[in-house]
Amino acid sequence: MRWLTRPGAAAALAVGVATLWGFGWRGLILLLAFFVSSSLLTAAAKGGEKSGGEGRRNARQVIANGGIAALAALAGNWAWFAGALAAANADTWATEIGSRSPTPPRLITNWTTVPAGTDGGMTLLGTAGGIAGAGLVGTLSYLFGQDAAMALIGAGTAGMIMDSLLGAIGQGKVRWIDNDAVNLAATLTGAGCAGLFT
Numbered sequence: 053m054r055w056l057t058r059p060g061a062a063a064a065l066a067v068g069v070a071t072l073w074g075f076g077w078r079g080l081i082l083l084l085a086f087f088v089s090s091s092l093l094t095a096a097a098k099g100g101e102k103s104g105g106e107g108r109r110n111a112r113q114v115i116a117n118g119g120i121a122a123l124a125a126l127a128g129n130w131a132w133f134a135g136a137l138a139a140a141n142a143d144t145w146a147t148e149i150g151s152r153s154p155t156p157p158r159l160i161t162n163w164t165t166v167p168a169g170t171d172g173g174m175t176l177l178g179t180a181g182g183i184a185g186a187g188l189v190g191t192l193s194y195l196f197g198q199d200a201a202m203a204l205i206g207a208g209t210a211g212m213i214m215d216s217l218l219g220a221i222g223q224g225k226v227r228w229i230d231n232d233a234v235n236l237a238a239t240l241t242g243a244g245c246a247g248l249f250t
Contacts, residue, residue, distance in 0.1 A: 055091040056109050063111035067118040071133075074125030078196045079133065083121065085192055086137045089185070090144035097148040116232035117144075120239040130198055135246020136239040138189040138204045139211020143238050145185030146212050150178020160216045172220020182212040203249035211242030 056064055064087070071079040091109075109117075117140045124132035150157065157173030159166045166173045186208025190201035215238035222229035 054108070055087075055095070056114070057111070059111035060109045060114050063114035064109075064118070067114060067122040070122035071125045074128055075130065075133065079125055079130075082134060082137055082189060082192055082196070083118070085188060086141045086144075087118075089188065090141060090148075093145060093148040097151050112232050113235070116235040117239060119236065120243050124243055129247070130193075131200060131203075131246040131250040132243040134189055134193045134198065134200075134204050135207040135211075136243040138186040138208030138246070139215075139238045139242025140235070141185040141189050142182040142208035142212040142242075143185075143215045143235065146174075146178040146182030149181030149184075150175045153177040159220055160213070161220045171223040172216050172218075174216050179212075183209055186212070200246070200250040204246055206249055207242045207244075207246035210245045211238040214238050214241040 068080060068083060071083045075082075118137075121133050121136040121140070124130075124136055151168065153168075153175035154177075155175060156165050157168060157170060157175045157178070158164060159170065160172050160174050183205065186205045187201075189208060190204035193204055194201040215234050218229065218234045218237055219231075223231065223234055
């Protein structure tokens, strides 16, 4: 698959099997909604399909974005599962849509203007895109009979904000806080908030 490296595809298969085991086709559709929509946005932002391995998700990136959701599916907790995916989707949509912002981002910690692509930078367009990304997960969850669409939008938004906050204060400054660690923390925040909100 052009969006994944070979190890990334193996990790995605493991996440998919865990999701299917825990929640059947409904869980798998929610997972695919995140994966396909975020991959299409990422490809569009990067100017289309890349050659070779450039721009393709590896196993670590797959686990960082889908690992918490897979564990939640195995535990049989839909709120945690959907909350983790809402956060992952919100973060990806915010990043890719925000890259098209006509105004420069502002750093979440002190609201100063920073160059595009700065860790922890946020734009109005990107934030709106992130909320829309969480909204996609919340809407699908609602259509599948879960009465917690607004809670999932809130949880996804919280995960997106956590991603920006950790990016601003730790990424590139603390050795072990890289993009994958930040994404993992964001999905864990989304899962936790969804559990609290529902």
